[in-house]
Amino acid sequence: AYRTDEGQPWVLPVVKKVEQMIANDNSLNHEYLPILGLPEFRANASRIALGDDSPAIKEKRVGSVQSLGGTGALRIGAEFLRRWYNGNNNTATPVYVSAPSWENHNSVFMDAGFKDIRTYHYWDAAKRGLDLQGLLNDMEQAPECSIFILHACAHNPTGTDPTPEQWKQIAAVMKRRSLFPFFDSAYQGFASGSLDKDAWAVRYFVSEGFELFCAQSFSKNFGLYNERVGNLTVVGKDADNVQRVLSQMEKIVRTTWSNPPSQGARIVATTLSSPQLFDEWKGNVKTMADRVLLMRSELRSRLEALGTPGTWNHITEQIGMFSFTGLNPKQVEYMVKEKHIYLMASGRINMCGLTTKNLDYVAKSIHEAVTKIQ
Amino acid sequence: SSWWSHVEMGPPDPILGVTEAYKRDTNSKKMNLGVGAYRDDNGKPYVLNCVRKAEAMIASKKMDKEYLPIGGLADFTRASAELALGENSEAFKSGRYVTVQGISGTGSLRIGANFLQRFFKASRDVYLPKPSWGNHTPIFRDAGMQLQAYRYYDPKTCSLDFSGAMDDISKIPEKSIILLHACAHNPTGVDPRQEQWKELAATVKKRNLLVYFDMAYQGFASGDINRDAWAVRYFIEQGINIVLSQSFAKNMGLYGERAGAFTVICSDADEAKRVESQLKILIRPMYSNPPVNGARIASMILNTPDLRKEWLTEVKGMADRIISMRTQLVSNLKKEGSSRNWQHITDQIGMFCFTGLKPEQVERLIKEFSVYMTKDGRISVAGVTSGNVGYLAHAIHQVTK
Numbered sequence: 001a002y003r004t005d006e007g008q009p010w011v012l013p014v015v016k017k018v019e020q021m022i023a024n025d026n027s028l029n030h031e032y033l034p035i036l037g038l039p040e041f042r043a044n045a046s047r048i049a050l051g052d053d054s055p056a057i058k059e060k061r062v063g064s065v066q067s068l069g070g071t072g073a074l075r076i077g078a079e080f081l082r083r084w085y086n087g088n089n090n091t092a093t094p095v096y097v098s099a100p101s102w103e104n105h106n107s108v109f110m111d112a113g114f115k116d117i118r119t120y121h122y123w124d125a126a127k128r129g130l131d132l133q134g135l136l137n138d139m140e141q142a143p144e145c146s147i148f149i150l151h152a153c154a155h156n157p158t159g160t161d162p163t164p165e166q167w168k169q170i171a172a173v174m175k176r177r178s179l180f181p182f183f184d185s186a187y188q189g190f191a192s193g194s195l196d197k198d199a200w201a202v203r204y205f206v207s208e209g210f211e212l213f214c215a216q217s218f219s220k221n222f223g224l225y226n227e228r229v230g231n232l233t234v235v236g237k238d239a240d241n242v243q244r245v246l247s248q249m250e251k252i253v254r255t256t257w258s259n260p261p262s263q264g265a266r267i268v269a270t271t272l273s274s275p276q277l278f279d280e281w282k283g284n285v286k287t288m289a290d291r292v293l294l295m296r297s298e299l300r301s302r303l304e305a306l307g308t309p310g311t312w313n314h315i316t317e318q319i320g321m322f323s324f325t326g327l328n329p330k331q332v333e334y335m336v337k338e339k340h341i342y343l344m345a346s347g348r349i350n351m352c353g354l355t356t357k358n359l360d361y362v363a364k365s366i367h368e369a370v371t372k373i374q
Numbered sequence: 375s376s377w378w379s380h381v382e383m384g385p386p387d388p389i390l391g392v393t394e395a396y397k398r399d400t401n402s403k404k405m406n407l408g409v410g411a412y413r414d415d416n417g418k419p420y421v422l423n424c425v426r427k428a429e430a431m432i433a434s435k436k437m438d439k440e441y442l443p444i445g446g447l448a449d450f451t452r453a454s455a456e457l458a459l460g461e462n463s464e465a466f467k468s469g470r471y472v473t474v475q476g477i478s479g480t481g482s483l484r485i486g487a488n489f490l491q492r493f494f495k496a497s498r499d500v501y502l503p504k505p506s507w508g509n510h511t512p513i514f515r516d517a518g519m520q521l522q523a524y525r526y527y528d529p530k531t532c533s534l535d536f537s538g539a540m541d542d543i544s545k546i547p548e549k550s551i552i553l554l555h556a557c558a559h560n561p562t563g564v565d566p567r568q569e570q571w572k573e574l575a576a577t578v579k580k581r582n583l584l585v586y587f588d589m590a591y592q593g594f595a596s597g598d599i600n601r602d603a604w605a606v607r608y609f610i611e612q613g614i615n616i617v618l619s620q621s622f623a624k625n626m627g628l629y630g631e632r633a634g635a636f637t638v639i640c641s642d643a644d645e646a647k648r649v650e651s652q653l654k655i656l657i658r659p660m661y662s663n664p665p666v667n668g669a670r671i672a673s674m675i676l677n678t679p680d681l682r683k684e685w686l687t688e689v690k691g692m693a694d695r696i697i698s699m700r701t702q703l704v705s706n707l708k709k710e711g712s713s714r715n716w717q718h719i720t721d722q723i724g725m726f727c728f729t730g731l732k733p734e735q736v737e738r739l740i741k742e743f744s745v746y747m748t749k750d751g752r753i754s755v756a757g758v759t760s761g762n763v764g765y766l767a768h769a770i771h772q773v774t775k
Contacts, residue, residue, distance in 0.1 A: 068661035
């Protein structure tokens with residue numbers, strides 16, 4: 001979760017404003033939302049992902065399912081794919097998850113019934129970057145119709161994203177081999193500070209004519225973590241296909257949570273449908289993204305100034321909340337035990353935990369860990 | 375070509391279809407009796423005063439929006455358990471239970487269904503009363519369970535077929551799962567009397583069945599939360615370690631906020647901890663952690679003495695209005711000159727009433743009178759007001775005389 005420079009959670013100012021508006025609106029009540037969610041939320045959420053000028057939206061071949069966070073969107077998508085993709089109830093369809101990935105990806109698809117969950121090469125520990133060749137090889141070798149979970153931006157946990165050119169190569173292979181793209185978009189806007197930039201990959205795939213799913217989370221970019229605001233965007237060949245898909249997703253939703261929670265969706269819908277509030281929100285998002293970018297550059301410059309062995313450009317080349325520092329498990333143990341700095345055994349740090357007050361300490365501690373422990 | 379060419383159009387939801395048709399109708403006298411949500415005497419949704427107060431209190435605290443734990447808001451789950459079990463419950467006081475927050479009733483039922491699928495190895499069979507809430511079957515099926523039924527409703531008397539139920543239940547294979555509606559049976563409104571509950575408890579105990587209670591209307595049925603939870607508490611006192619799904623959609627009017635809970639009564643606190651760990655493993659790949667808003671409101675109400683008192687009064691108010699509409703409907707039917715026995719309308723309890731109307735009669739009600747209900751003759755009494763009860767009685771009499 002995001003933290004301010006004081007190390008505190010941050011409720012976005014625009015969210016506070018909109019919550020007050022909702023509280024003052026006596027015409028509102030707590031009635032059930034439709035099964036697929038609040039219409040104004042669904043349309044706006046998909047529009048954010050695909051862009052105002054998206055041809056898919058114009059051609060009415062986009063569907064949306066309001067979901068309980070990004071996880072809920074992934075689960076509804078996974079349940080639908082298991083029932084209807086690549087045949088009927090084909091639990092043998094391979095599902096590819098990046099190595100490494102958010103660990104819950106595996107569980108979501110497993111619990112949805114898929115029996116063959118594999119990894120695709122992603123992180124190159126030696127060069128501390130994307131193993132593009134390994135990734136493309138895995139796609140060439142994957143059985144046709146395999147499902148690939150792609151991180152739309154700010155890859156979790158490595159912070160390493162393909163460049164636009166690399167995305168183009170990925171898309172070309174996927175198209176040729178009939179692989180299904182399931183995007184996980186949990187950080188749109190939060191990664192670079194620009195909604196459009198962070199949605200580039202998803203939009204590129206749409207422009208290349210793919211049918212795809214995109215699980216969106218508004219937990220981070222709206223700071224609405226505990227309200228569980230998410231959206232599953234479905235892009236299909238035409239309106240008729242999308243309509244049938246949504247009718248089946250409705251059945252899945254009905255036995256999972258019946259209908260989604262209204263509070264968070266209302267906040268997002270109100271914000272996105274008002275030009276003024278929308279601008280305010282974009283400003284709030286940029287505030288968060290900029291602070292993280294600042295912490296990245298400050299940490300890197302300190303490490304380089306200290307002469308910490310190794311190269312540290314990956315700290316600023318990586319993007320989003322997390323960074324794969326490259327620290328090995330022993331070095332991590334040193335950080336935790338001796339310096340009381342908590343990071344994952346994988347060497348992943350949460351950049352949001354850095355503040356102007358602790359940058360020096362963290363940099364010095366990394367320096368010690370790297371020089372003392374091999 | 376599309377990946378989805380072979381995907382069939384899903385059938386329209388039977389209950390939503392009623393509301394869709396109602397919305398299209400231009401008759402000024404139209405009535406929507408399909409709606410499963412409470413309406414006040416003006417036919418409007420009702421936001422409870424205690425809910426508004428709780429919301430104001432919550433807003434003033436300026437809390438953050440950090441993720442809840444996977445199992446939900448602790449103050450909420452503890453208060454939910456206490457509400458269902460009773461503060462003097464040995465099971466509650468000893469801590470030999472686990473309660474996790476669920477996405478209202480449906481989400482709680484689903485967590486329970488998935489848990490049973492994974493950990494209740496003795497049987498795949500879930501026995502539902504005939505009839506039951508339409509969504510029970512697909513929930514358990516999607517969780518990987520099989521559905522069976524026991525006799526429950528007697529259409530000849532519009533009341534409980536107790537001997538049929540006892541006969542069927544006494545033959546259920548041991549260690550099967552039986553689902554019971556704690557109060558205000560949906561869709562029939564027919565509940566067992568306390569004496570009948572005692573016999574049911576003895577039988578399920580003898581057959582060593584796993585009991586799954588669905589309690590979606592505590593407080594809303596009789597107006598008294600303790601009375602409505604009587605069966606749940608009695609079973610536990612008899613040493614039956616039940617599992618329980620609760621919803622706060624109706625009794626707190628929190629429909630769209632999705633406040634609910636799933637509880638497992640265990641042998642001891644240690645078992646409860648182990649069960650809790652497995653429930654979290656089920657929840658995490660479903661939606662990670664639950665939504666805060668409804669749970670915070672419910673928790674504020676249950677844990678603030680003044681608000682709790684006010685809530686109990688408001689719940690009773692809603693229940694009383696429903697009961698009064700039942701009474702008025704029967705008296706209006708008599709006034710219309712109907713000679714049929716309508717006693718079941720006042721005998722039945724809760725939001726719904728199984729009128730006993732046949733599909734052809736229902737169709738006439740819809741077409742000729744713009745009175746909308748589901749084909750099985752179920753009406754939501756919550757949709758009846760003092761302003762339209764006369765019209766409803768008139769319409770029903772016309773199609774049944």
